Amino acid sequence: MINPQQFFFIAATAYAASGAAAVTRRGRTVTILFLLIGMAFNSIAVGLRYWHAWPMMPMHLGPLALPLCLGIFSLTGGLRSKEKNNRTGLELRLLPALLLLSALPAVFFPKDYYLPFLKSNTIFSHIFFLFSVLGKTCFLIGALKAVVYLHSRKNGRAADQEPGLDKTMHWVIWGFAFWTLSMFSGGIWSYLGWGTPVVWEDAAITITMATWFYYICLLHLHLTGTWNMRKRALFTIIGTFAILGLNCHPDMGPLRLPF
Amino acid sequence: MSSGHGTAKAAVLINAYTWIFDIRMMLQALTKKIWQWLGSIKLTIVILLLLVVDMVIGYWCLDRRTTIFQPLGDVGLFQWTSTYGLHNLLFTAWFFVLLGLLAMLTINTFICTTEKVITLLSRKRSFHLGRFWLRLAPHIMHYAIIVVLAGYLSSYMLADVHPGQTLVPGASLTIPNTNIHIKFSSYEPHYYQGKRLDFFHDWVIDPGAGLTISSSTVQRTAILSYNKPVRYQGYTIILKNFYPKKKGGMSPRVYINLSIRKDPGVVFYFSGMLLFAAGLLIYVFLWVYLKTEGRR
Numbered sequence: 311m312i313n314p315q316q317f318f319f320i321a322a323t324a325y326a327a328s329g330a331a332a333v334t335r336r337g338r339t340v341t342i343l344f345l346l347i348g349m350a351f352n353s354i355a356v357g358l359r360y361w362h363a364w365p366m367m368p369m370h371l372g373p374l375a376l377p378l379c380l381g382i383f384s385l386t387g388g389l390r391s392k393e394k395n396n397r398t399g400l401e402l403r404l405l406p407a408l409l410l411l412s413a414l415p416a417v418f419f420p421k422d423y424y425l426p427f428l429k430s431n432t433i434f435s436h437i438f439f440l441f442s443v444l445g446k447t448c449f450l451i452g453a454l455k456a457v458v459y460l461h462s463r464k465n466g467r468a469a470d471q472e473p474g475l476d477k478t479m480h481w482v483i484w485g486f487a488f489w490t491l492s493m494f495s496g497g498i499w500s501y502l503g504w505g506t507p508v509v510w511e512d513a514a515i516t517i518t519m520a521t522w523f524y525y526i527c528l529l530h531l532h533l534t535g536t537w538n539m540r541k542r543a544l545f546t547i548i549g550t551f552a553i554l555g556l557n558c559h560p561d562m563g564p565l566r567l568p569f
Numbered sequence: 570m571s572s573g574h575g576t577a578k579a580a581v582l583i584n585a586y587t588w589i590f591d592i593r594m595m596l597q598a599l600t601k602k603i604w605q606w607l608g609s610i611k612l613t614i615v616i617l618l619l620l621v622v623d624m625v626i627g628y629w630c631l632d633r634r635t636t637i638f639q640p641l642g643d644v645g646l647f648q649w650t651s652t653y654g655l656h657n658l659l660f661t662a663w664f665f666v667l668l669g670l671l672a673m674l675t676i677n678t679f680i681c682t683t684e685k686v687i688t689l690l691s692r693k694r695s696f697h698l699g700r701f702w703l704r705l706a707p708h709i710m711h712y713a714i715i716v717v718l719a720g721y722l723s724s725y726m727l728a729d730v731h732p733g734q735t736l737v738p739g740a741s742l743t744i745p746n747t748n749i750h751i752k753f754s755s756y757e758p759h760y761y762q763g764k765r766l767d768f769f770h771d772w773v774i775d776p777g778a779g780l781t782i783s784s785s786t787v788q789r790t791a792i793l794s795y796n797k798p799v800r801y802q803g804y805t806i807i808l809k810n811f812y813p814k815k816k817g818g819m820s821p822r823v824y825i826n827l828s829i830r831k832d833p834g835v836v837f838y839f840s841g842m843l844l845f846a847a848g849l850l851i852y853v854f855l856w857v858y859l860k861t862e863g864r865r
Contacts, residue, residue, distance in 0.1 A: 365774075428774065483856065502797070503796045506830075513633075523621050534610050
């Protein structure tokens with residue numbers, strides 16, 4: 311059996327090379343080229359894991375799929391712009407670092423191969439997984455945009471030249487929509503498989519709910535303008551990394567001790 | 570003399586009325602303040618942040634201790650609280666805090682949303698139709714959350730659950746206090762035939778347990794499997810476990826383990842989810858549409 315993990319190691323190396331090219335300012339083409347190589351190998355790793363497990367859901371696939379999704383969204387979104395300005399330049403430098411950071415848990419964990427479980431043989435488990443990865447991706451890109459926004463403010467660029475937190479909130483709203491649909495899909499799966507509204511067999515349910523409440527809080531802060539933009543940007547960055555870091559924990563598998 | 574006495578009495582009465590009036594005004598002002606506080610956005614933010622913290626603590630309490638919480642779905646909230654809940658307080662306290670916070674959030678959401686909806690409806694004509702629905706959509710989601718939470722609560726408090734019902738082929742059971750009979754009539758499992766997962770070869774991937782369910786009025790047959798529960802006269806029959814898991818195993822004995830539930834909360838929480846999804850779709854659609862229109 312071909313081990314998908316080997317492809318992922320190559321992907322992670324390519325992401326690291328992309329990051330190095332971005333930091334040393336080797337140019338946009340080199341950075342994107344390494345990114346694309348990483349994404350290609352990442353796609354193979356994800357595809358193989360799914361191919362092995364189908365029609366069930368592969369276990370602990372989240373950390374493997376997140377960098378891929380992050381790369382696709384970033385390259386097809388704001389970064390395809392050829393317009394050279396500091397904002398896209400900074401995003402392009404930060405993106406490989408973010409990809410590498412999100413890929414790290416999948417490099418080291420899970421420390422074993424876990425067989426899929428029979429109850430994941432339903433379309434709702436796949437929707438649950440897909441939308442949760444899409445949600446996390448949007449939240450991370452939102453946080454990246456918030457970093458860029460804060461950097462712009464620090465460099466004294468006026469608000470009329472920058473879109474404020476609009477770009478951040480654009481991604482946060484999409485992320486929230488995906489996350490909600492993922493949770494509802496999980497709710498339907500829970501009813502079909504266990505007959506209860508919440509499946510207490512998996513502690514990750516609480517982190518999922520915490521993430522949802524966190525982004526409801528962020529949306530309320532934004533839509534009601536309760537805090538100023540700087541505070542909201544900081545809240546987005548710190549919260550996103552904290553809460554999504556916690557989301558990674560159950561995905562590391564049972565052999566994640568001593569964590 | 571009597572005239573002076575009457576004037577003094579009138580003065581006392583006026584004083585008493587003024588006093589009562591003042592108290593009434595004070596109470597009204599206090600009620601209004603409490604109402605405003607309960608529906609304030611600042612309270613929403615505080616509750617939401619507390620919920621995040623509480624659920625993160627909950628994760629560490631629940632991680633590798635899920636056995637404490639698993640019976641919650643079977644025995645209901647009251648019984649679980651008096652047994653598992655109170656005897657493992659160190660690991661379950663977060664859950665009771667969660668219930669309190671969710672109750673607060675429900676009150677806060679209801680007050681805040683109702684006030685905003687009343688204002689919005691009274692100013693309906695001053696809005697463009699798209700803008701009106703864009704503003705209404707979050708409130709639809711707010712009410713939907715209340716419906717979902719009510720559904721969850723009634724599910725854990727009012728559900729009639731009969732867990733751990735085991736049947737062998739040909740055997741039947743009667744749901745307590747009903748005349749519904751469930752017979753395990755056939756077993757036709759589907760096996761994993763692919764070669765992608767060697768370990769799974771010849772393992773059951775779809776148990777396919779045939780049930781014959783009858784009551785005094787209706788009889789029907791149905792195939793029960795994982796993720797394919799059978800619904801009958803308000804009851805949901807869920808397959809919890811089955812045996813054998815593999816073709817040609819050591820022992821030929823066949824059995825299925827069922828959980829039977831009559832859950833009044835299901836309709837509520839699924840309706841709430843549907844309403845929330847509708848509100849979310851309206852919001853996202855109009856938000857994208859109006860943004861695109863604005864750019865033009």
